[in-house]
Amino acid sequence: MxxxxxxxxxxxxxxxxxxxxxxxxxxxxxxxxxxxxxxxxxxxxxxxxxxxxxxxxxxxxxxxxxxxxxxxxxxxxxxxxxxxxxxxxxxxxxxxxxxxxxxxxxxxxxxxxxxxxxxxxxxxxxxxxxxxxxxxxxxxxxxxxxxxxxxxxxxxxxxxxxxxxxxxxxxxxxxxxxxxxxxLPQRFLADPVQMAVLLASAQTLDAFAMGLAQTQAGGGPDARTVKGAIPLPVVGQVIRQFNEADAAGVTRPGVLIATRPRALVLTPVSATIRYAGPLLNYGTVVILEPAAGTLWVIAGLAESFGEAGQIVPDGTPIGLMGGVIVDAQAILNESAQGSAGQRTQTLYLEVRDRQGVVNPTDWFAF
Incomplete structure (x- = not known):
């Protein structure tokens, strides 16, 4: 510290x-x-x-x-x-x-x-x-x-x-x-058969998150007391807001955060890991439950840490971003050209509350 x-x-x-x-x-x-x-x-x-x-x-x-x-x-x-x-x-x-x-x-x-x-x-x-x-x-x-x-x-x-x-x-x-x-305390033990069925049947991130929300366990952390003042899980810059269309005109009910390669991703509050692993075309995904009925979908990771059912305290690493770290000479060359390093990786953050999607700004301090 x-x-x-x-x-x-x-x-x-x-x-x-x-x-x-x-x-x-x-x-x-x-x-x-x-x-x-x-x-x-x-x-x-x-x-x-x-x-x-x-x-x-x-x-x-x-x-x-x-x-x-x-x-x-x-x-x-x-x-x-x-x-x-x-x-x-x-x-x-x-x-x-x-x-x-x-x-x-x-x-x-x-x-x-x-x-x-x-x-x-x-x-x-x-x-x-x-x-x-x-x-x-x-x-x-x-x-x-x-x-x-x-x-x-x-x-x-x-x-x-x-x-x-x-x-x-x-x-x-x-x-x-x-x-x-x-x-780490274990809130529940994940059922591998149930999870495999859910993964096989889910065609979209929305469907998977809704199915996961229906398998809630009782108890767990409650981050509602700090709602609206929670820091983002990674150091970066928000490049696409909630429901903002991308270059192809596609909108997604979450925010996109640009980060540097291999950036560390943390849980900003105590939460239960509901899922950690690859999902559809979102790369490696970690889904946290910071409060009963609320899910944070964190997608685009290269590696995830922890297992479903674990309660992780605030500040705990839950994954790493992907990308390639350039060598020292390349960094020096970038600096000589006036660049301080590019944020080449993107993390997708979506918040679901009572099975509906909400604006992440309701929870996070941007």
Missing amino acids: KVLTLICALLAAPLSAQTPAEAARAASAQLQEAQAALRAAQGRSDRVAALTETVQAYEAGLAALRDGLRRVAIRQRTLETDLAARSDEVARLLGVLQTIGRAPAPILFLHPSGPMGTARSGMMLADVTPALQDEVTALREQIEEVAVLRGLQTDALTVLRAGLDGVQTARSALSAAISDRTD
């Missing part, structure tokens, strides 16, 4: 308060914290919770580093473009400075028109010299900043590689820890 709190604090700081270089360094520090958290998680008794925080820390750190490197690349291009545009001005400035530097000091103060001209030229030189010095200082600072930004991008390659290796290790360890978990 300490690591996650630190990361949230760093991410909450306004980007304008940090220079691109500071943002990149802060992101690198986040990844180093995540590496320390991964080492500490191996020996903790609550390994699932510890590894969940570790994976989240890595995801946040990698996202921040991508954004920091993107800002570094943009700043570097701005400086290099400005220096290139001022190349003539810089050349003239250097010529003046070299001329002044080569001329003996007494000659600089002589003027052909006599003492009056010499006095005037001295006054002009006194006015011009500070301006020239300021210009030289500004140029030197720009050149030094470009060198620092280039160095940051070079150093980031090592940090990125370590971060990508670390998050993969953390995900694998988390998956193994969840498989070995025996402390």
Whole structure:
């Protein structure tokens, strides 16, 4: 929790308060914290919770580093473009400075028109010299900043590689820890025959969810007390709203959330897993029951965690998104092009209440 709190604090700081270089360094520090958290998680008794925080820390750190490197690349291009545009001005400035530097000091103060001209030229030189010095200082600072930004991008390659290796290790360890978990309460035992019949007979997601709703068991969590203030199960961006038509004109009674590849999906409140596995053409699906008569359909996963009948506490991983994680060099190339990483995966979220579909905004805080 300490690591996650630190990361949230760093991410909450306004980007304008940090220079691109500071943002990149802060992101690198986040990844180093995540590496320390991964080492500490191996020996903790609550390994699932510890590894969940570790994976989240890595995801946040990698996202921040991508954004920091993107800002570094943009700043570097701005400086290099400005220096290139001022190349003539810089050349003239250097010529003046070299001329002044080569001329003996007494000659600089002589003027052909006599003492009056010499006095005037001295006054002009006194006015011009500070301006020239300021210009030289500004140029030197720009050149030094470009060198620092280039160095940051070079150093980031090592940090990125370590971060990508670390998050993969953390995900694998988390998956193994969840498989070995025996402390979750079991609300009911799934009937494999009944589930197989339901899967075989359901032609649509709607039909499957309705059939599942008719096999409710008594008791279970009740998230209605926090209804409307529940966070989304994955970090991402809503790209299609409830009943909004897609490019083909098809509408679906849920929302579509764009996420980064291999993003961790959590249950935001305590809920019963009603189903976890492949379903029709929706990929891997997890259906949660956060309250009696309410089902959350979470579709589009690559992997699911947990079994039907288990009651999972809030913040428990229920799956991973699909996609391919590009290597460190590819991320660096993306950043150099001004990209902070694309959200290439989509998670579908549908809410069913008393066998009818409702707008997810009734439950979730968007």
